[in-house]
Amino acid sequence: MSPAPHGGKLPPGHEAGRRGExxxxxHLAAKGWTILARNYRAGxxxxxxxxxxxxxxAFVEVKTRTTRSGGTPLDPVGWRKRRAVETxxxxxxxxSGRPGTTYRFDAVSVDMTGHAPQIEHLPDAWRPGG
Numbered sequence: 001m002s003p004a005p006h007g008g009k010l011p012p013g014h015e016a017g018r019r020g021e022x023x024x025x026x027h028l029a030a031k032g033w034t035i036l037a038r039n040y041r042a043g044x045x046x047x048x049x050x051x052x053x054x055x056x057x058a059f060v061e062v063k064t065r066t067t068r069s070g071g072t073p074l075d076p077v078g079w080r081k082r083r084a085v086e087t088x089x090x091x092x093x094x095x096s097g098r099p100g101t102t103y104r105f106d107a108v109s110v111d112m113t114g115h116a117p118q119i120e121h122l123p124d125a126w127r128p129g130g
Contacts, residue, residue, distance in 0.1 A: 020064025020110035042091035
């Protein structure tokens with residue numbers, strides 16, 4: 001990864017996003033998921049987390065909010081973002097997939113607007129092409 005701008009520090013939004021991804025990964029791990037990849041890239045497309053539990057692999061989009069404006073943390077997961085994650089997921093399956101595996105697209109909402117972060121895991125948040 002290239003050095004962060006601003007004297008080596010990430011911009012505030014990026015810091016919150018990274019913290020949200022870490023909280024999401026910790027939350028999934030506590031629920032029995034193994035994190036297989038973080039920030040998996042297929043060209044310009046990215047998957048925040050790839051996680052496995054049993055024979056299920058979830059491609060996880062993490063959305064973090066630090067303010068109450070702009071709707072819920074999952075509002076930005078529109079069709080363009082879903083298509084980008086789906087494209088990267090196809091590459092991951094081609095490179096690392098195994099027979100007998102079920103694949104799905106999950107989302108994790110990390111709301112950091114209150115005293116303690118609130119984390120919500122939405123299994124099977126969308127279907128490809130949906």
